[in-house]
Amino acid sequence: MSTILIKNVNILTMNKDKDIIEKGVVFIKDEKIADVGNEALLDRYSPDIIIDGEDGILIPGMVNTHTHVSMTPFRSLGDDIPDRLKKYIFPLEKMLVDKELVKVGAKYGIVEMLLAGVTTFVDMYYFEDEVAKVAKKLGIRGVLGETIVNFVAPDAKEPYEGLEYSKWFIEKWKDDHLIIPGVAPHAPYTNDTIHLQKAMDLAKKYDIPMIMHVAEMDYEYRQYKEEYNLTPVQYLDHIGVLNKNLIAAHLVHVNDEDLELLKKKEVGIAHNVGANAKGAKGVCPAAKMYHKDMRIGLGTDGPMSGNTLDIITQMGLVGKIHKLFNKDRSLLPASEIVEMATIGGAKAIHLEKEIGSIEVGKKADLVIMETQSINMQPIYDYYATLVYSANTSNVDTVMVDGKILVENKKLKYVDVMEITKDLKNIQGKILEIVKKL
Ligand SMILES: [Zn+2]
Structure with missing residues (x-):
């Protein structure tokens, strides 16, 4: 070396x-x-x-604490459709997502992140082994989890098959120095209690992250209020899933009591302000979280939700949206936002001893x-x-x-033209299917 x-x-x-x-x-x-x-x-x-x-x-290097890189081929598709996740994204994925799409999407998305200064990303999707192989090859650090859902998914003939895939995936990658495997139930509302607990058991067994969307949707909040008289965060605590292994994305619908629980249990937080704004989900109380010294980093969410995969764009949005929302120009000064993009992201994924700051060792x-x-x-x-x-x-x-991947604004080891050609091929297939929707 x-x-x-x-x-x-x-x-x-x-x-x-x-x-x-x-x-x-x-x-x-x-x-x-x-x-x-x-x-x-x-x-x-x-x-x-x-x-x-x-x-x-x-x-x-900046940390993208939440994304689905392989959704890059779907970027800019159906951007303004209401209830897009259930009416559009899930059916589209069922028809189109295969290993090839995941591989091509991962390549394109990772290239975009590297060129934008993202050196670590947290990802959850289907066929996550393809993402891991591409990440390893391109040299980016990845915290990656296979999505687990309660319905038939692109790589699962039965509900919850993702859990079995996760066991295999974790065993395969657990000793890698760049890839940290995780387990990734999609959300509390797409997984029942038993499977959420099983996923967390797996995370605890290997001491790896459990990556999940939490308290993103207003209907999620209503559902747990009606069924259990609890918030989604309180419900997760109630079933023993709230702990330091959890990286929770979004946390839009949370109250002060939830924040105390999340802090006490050392839950990592992926704040996706751009995607939340575009999806009209609401504003996560990120400034409160930061001031409570919680483990909060920034994420883009998937390229269908946030459209870009870089953290620089998110930093500007974090400042502007929280200042506007709280009507306070002094809130979250720029240094605090850069902190969230770097060491905060590292804390959110419990890697702050290894990355996130420029210090000896x-x-x-x-x-x-x-x-x-x-x-x-x-x-x-x-x-x-x-x-x-x-x-x-x-x-x-x-x-x-310590490996130079981008030099003079260009990737050293990647032919971007070739990757773009692969993406265009996939786009052709997507267009055929979309016409029939
Ligand atoms: Zn997401």
Whole structure:
């Protein structure tokens, strides 16, 4: 493994004190950050590779805490249809989703994330082994779970077959250094109590994440109120499923009591503000969660829901939507939003000891944002620039585990033209089916 030195960057360490090092230097050895400091470090090392950051901003790789990458081929389809999940997405998936679609969608989606500075993503879908294989090949870190539902699914002839698949999938990937397998019941309303408990038993047995949509839908909230006189979060606690293995996506319909429970049980939170806004789901109390020091990170949700898979777009939306919703301009300053995008995301998936900040001993998952482009100047506050001025085209260099995957805004090991061709082929099939719907 070669050693790499990054110089001439403004480092947002995202450590506990949010230290910023201007004209900073990072030395990388054996996949990890071996030293972080100022220009004095330049004389200390003789690295194999030197990266000149050209006064860019160096940040920890961003974490997309919730998505379904393989839905990329469906992006922009039926965007404005009401009750789209049950009336549109589920039937479409039943007819179209196979291993090939999952593989092609994963490739395209992961490429999009890497080019946008996402170095870790949390995913749940069908044929998740295909996603894992693609992620591994492309070099991105993935927390991946096979979807479990109470109906016949694209890769399940019987309801809940996803649970058996999960056992096989977990065994296959449990010792991988890039892929963390999980178990992923779709939601409380698409899984009965026994299967939710079985899924959590599996998560506890292997000490892996259980990924699930929680309290996203208004009907979900009403259903649990009527049946149990509990909120969805209280119900999950009641059946023993609320604990630190859970990564809960959305949490739109939650009350203060729920927040206390989620904090106490150390549940990871994937906040998908863009997808929630577009789907008219409501606003998750993310600012309250942040101020309670809960484990909250940002997610995009699937590309049918949020349309983009990058976290930079989400950061701007988080600021704007929460300020507007709470009528408070000072709420969630930019540094707190960058925190959610990086170390917050790492905390949400319980990987904060390994990723999420630029500190000695952590994995070298790093992103250089260039500052030469017209939209990036002037800079008075690095965080504000990232949250409100930057876009994905400013991502210059991306590294996962000390391996440079994106250089000068281009993927080093991927032929994007070929991946796009595969996606177009799938799009042709989708169009044929949609015409019959
Ligand atoms: Zn989702």
